[in-house]
Amino acid sequence: MTGLGKTAPAADQSPFLAVLDGEVRSAPPPLWMMRQAGRYLPEYREVRAKAGDFLTLCYTPELAAEVTLQPIRRFAFDAAIIFSDILVVPHALGVGLRFETGEGPRLDPVTDAAGVAALPDTLDAARTAPVYEALARTKAALPRATALIGFCGAPWTVATYMVAGRGTDDQAPARLLALRDPDLFQALIDHLVEVSITHLLGQIDAGADAVQIFDTWAGVLDPLSFERWCLDPLARIAAGIWAKKPDARIIAFPKGASAEALARIAALGVNAVGLDWTADRQSLRKLGEKTALQGNLDPLRLIAGGPQLDEEILRIRSDLDGVRHIFNLGHGIKPETPIAHVERLVERVRAPL
């Protein structure tokens, strides 16, 4: 449990990494679930209660590692994703952050030139070191064939929270700032690009076998704004990572992105693109020649269970059979999901087609 020592298990037999590296493994596809370390698990709720609050859990390496490992023990997923939050990055830039029960995150909003200028160039190690230590602890404890994923929020998505100071329905505060003062918004995005590179490299150094960049609000932008605020920053983050780590594996998840947008992201050379549940898989199959496709079960089907779950699992597997596919949800698992339905998912994804 001491990080990346020589005894850390190699992950080179991981089917998840094999698909990221270019192989087709669809019988069965590798499987993990976004937000798999989460409130649907009683063992998670127990640790969360012990930690007291969400941020304490994020910043306590032994607890973060423990909840990261819980779904692996229970379901033997092919990848673990470190328990953390996309708002760790603004928090490590000195932005005030708190999670109010039932209310979601609250940040001290960054809305003007003074606020952007005040952001430090480097991330506060008091915030990032616990994430890296949690990764190292997790890595040491994972089975050999189970990969470890680090992550960050994409600059656009992180900026939507920083500008609004909270989650919003339509990301209007950030969209409006980007329209009213594109130079200021560009400065904020540029800042987030740089620190995101640092944070992802830090996670890779700590043991992450792949990193995922979550652009949860990529779908609310017009095509030119998408290019400027999502695609270009992603390209720069990927280039910044590959400049230091040419073999680093990158998964981009631009939720709500159009087929055209997904194709442009794939053309960056990322190892996988995430698909949300609205994606038209059959028309996206050809993308699977350029990049792995990760997704895309509707999390509500996992709550519903029954034939609507079984049939969709089969359709997803059939639609992406023979292309590079990592089975996942189309968005994070919801707290009210019955564990029996997750068990059913695991069984059906791993059953012969």
Added chain:
Amino acid sequence: MTGLGKTAPAADQSPFLAVLDGEVRSAPPPLWMMRQAGRYLPEYREVRAKAGDFLTLCYTPELAAEVTLQPIRRFAFDAAIIFSDILVVPHALGVGLRFETGEGPRLDPVTDAAGVAALPDTLDAARTAPVYEALARTKAALPRATALIGFCGAPWTVATYMVAGRGTDDQAPARLLALRDPDLFQALIDHLVEVSITHLLGQIDAGADAVQIFDTWAGVLDPLSFERWCLDPLARIAAGIWAKKPDARIIAFPKGASAEALARIAALGVNAVGLDWTADRQSLRKLGEKTALQGNLDPLRLIAGGPQLDEEILRIRSDLDGVRHIFNLGHGIKPETPIAHVERLVERVRAPL
């Protein structure tokens, strides 16, 4: 002021209707704005204050007609859309409805078989007659070349409110009911299809030159669910209208729909499809051979004004120059929009390219 008498002005010189009927008129394109009768106008706020509450305004024909006409007087838009609400249909089915200030609509939720079975087969004329009278009054007062649009919410979108009892972030209650009990949800949708046909025919009889079907939440469904809950109901509504009125003009606005979904809707033979601001106009140009394209300025650009507004107006006009295009927003105008920016929009849309 007595409805569709022989003295009602013909709308056959309307550029808006010409585009719906198949012509290309892009120099300049016809122009109207979704939610153009709304809170950004001081004269609207005055009438709204007089009415006391939103539903009273909807159901008082002289007031509804007055606010419908206000933006025409001020901006000479090419079409007026009757002031009403998509929740008039469930209200006319006896579903309890109230608008709480700052909170949005609240409905008595319909979530089980008894609730669906209790819905009457016909709409309460006490709710629909004022809408039709408002249309007739508006029609009589409109300039000859200004078209009049009636509307309803698409069954899927109306069902999301009926099931949840309110607007939600992610339409999870309706999506979950549709997955857990598709037969029950189908019964609800089927009911809404029938009464929507009735309500749209009633609006056409009252003087609407075209009807628009708003499917605000079409974008949250996976492709198969979209087909079942959006496309098929829309096809049945269109067929039901055309069975009685073969020349009726129908605009479908499936907000958030993918390019594939838009193409399938166009293939139904509707006169126009609405595009939200995320649509990739250049790749959709070819759709303009089958149907008119209506949209798609981001309402936030109209708040922001300045070069971000001017440039996007020019791009929209250029991208859709030479195809059937009706200039509109990509979603309803927001209350905080400066009137000077709307004046700028009108000027720039009508200026030579």
